[in-house]
Amino acid sequence: MSNGKHLSKGSKRPELPDDGVLRLYSMRFCPYAQRAHLVLNAKGIPYHTIFINLTEKPEWLTEYSPLGKVPALQLPNEEGKPALIESLIIAEYLDEKYPDVPLLPKDPLKKALDKILIERFNPVITAMYKVFLGGSEGAPGALTEISKGLDIFEKELITRGTPYFGGEKPGMLDYMIWPWCERSAMLKYLLPDKYEMDKERFGKLIQWRDLMINDAAVKSWYLDGETHAKFMKARRDNTHDYDMLVVSEAKRQRTC
Numbered sequence: 001m002s003n004g005k006h007l008s009k010g011s012k013r014p015e016l017p018d019d020g021v022l023r024l025y026s027m028r029f030c031p032y033a034q035r036a037h038l039v040l041n042a043k044g045i046p047y048h049t050i051f052i053n054l055t056e057k058p059e060w061l062t063e064y065s066p067l068g069k070v071p072a073l074q075l076p077n078e079e080g081k082p083a084l085i086e087s088l089i090i091a092e093y094l095d096e097k098y099p100d101v102p103l104l105p106k107d108p109l110k111k112a113l114d115k116i117l118i119e120r121f122n123p124v125i126t127a128m129y130k131v132f133l134g135g136s137e138g139a140p141g142a143l144t145e146i147s148k149g150l151d152i153f154e155k156e157l158i159t160r161g162t163p164y165f166g167g168e169k170p171g172m173l174d175y176m177i178w179p180w181c182e183r184s185a186m187l188k189y190l191l192p193d194k195y196e197m198d199k200e201r202f203g204k205l206i207q208w209r210d211l212m213i214n215d216a217a218v219k220s221w222y223l224d225g226e227t228h229a230k231f232m233k234a235r236r237d238n239t240h241d242y243d244m245l246v247v248s249e250a251k252r253q254r255t256c
């Protein structure tokens with residue numbers, strides 16, 4: 001709805017049709033927002049996307065997201081058109097409200113155990129950001145922390161004996177950890193030594209990653225490691241290039 005462009009300070013509130021369709025406030029490179037896109041796309045739920053420049057935020061953003069963060073999901077069909085924040089709350093709400101393609105297990109124990117694993121992925125996220133932003137020298141020990149965190153998930157796939165954490169197809173746990181697994185492909189562009197995952201230690205996770213890349217919902221929002229790395233390098237210099245993909249689209253059109 002913002003035509004891929006990220007709306008910034010001073011911009012007008014987007015004019016959206018009064019069609020009752022969900023509205024997702026997002027940023028193209030935000031892994032938390034990606035969680036919401038993945039759930040919406042896996043379930044085939046229609047929605048409008050409003051991209052937000054998070055360095056120069058539009059004044060009206062806090063009406064939908066009080067902390068000024070993305071994702072925020074506005075529900076135009078509900079009384080007072082409320083908006084939800086926090087990627088995990090949004091994901092669980094969507095799973096309950098649109099149950100046709102269920103993502104969390106129905107069994108309360110299995111559901112609780114999957115949610116614990118989503119929590120246990122947080123140290124991997126923290127360690128990854130140390131490397132993404134500081135490089136291996138700026139973040140000693142972070143690569144070891146990532147591997148130690150991923151050991152839990154490798155072991156879990158072996159125990160479950162299924163290709164995905166969700167079984168024969170991706171479920172909530174798969175989609176909630178995927179945004180950072182996708183971004184791990186940028187390590188080889190950010191680190192001096194070409195980083196690859198240890199094939200022996202993470203055999204199941206590597207198979208899982210290769211399957212996930214071909215999942216329709218994952219494909220719908222996928223960016224390769226080089227593109228993620230380009231955004232991250234600009235972010236390191238505090239020159240976030242939110243509209244990087246919009247610009248390349250315009251360039252492509254000019255060269256046609």
Ligand SMILES: N[C@@H](CCC(=O)N[C@@H](CS)C(=O)NCC(=O)O)C(=O)O
Nearest residue numbers: 030031032054069070071086087088
């Ligand atoms: N816990 C939140 C984290 C969301 C978050 O940190 N989003 C970042 C972008 S990736 C953001 O909006 N940052 C803007 C800010 O903190 O001002 C969630 O799970 O949704």
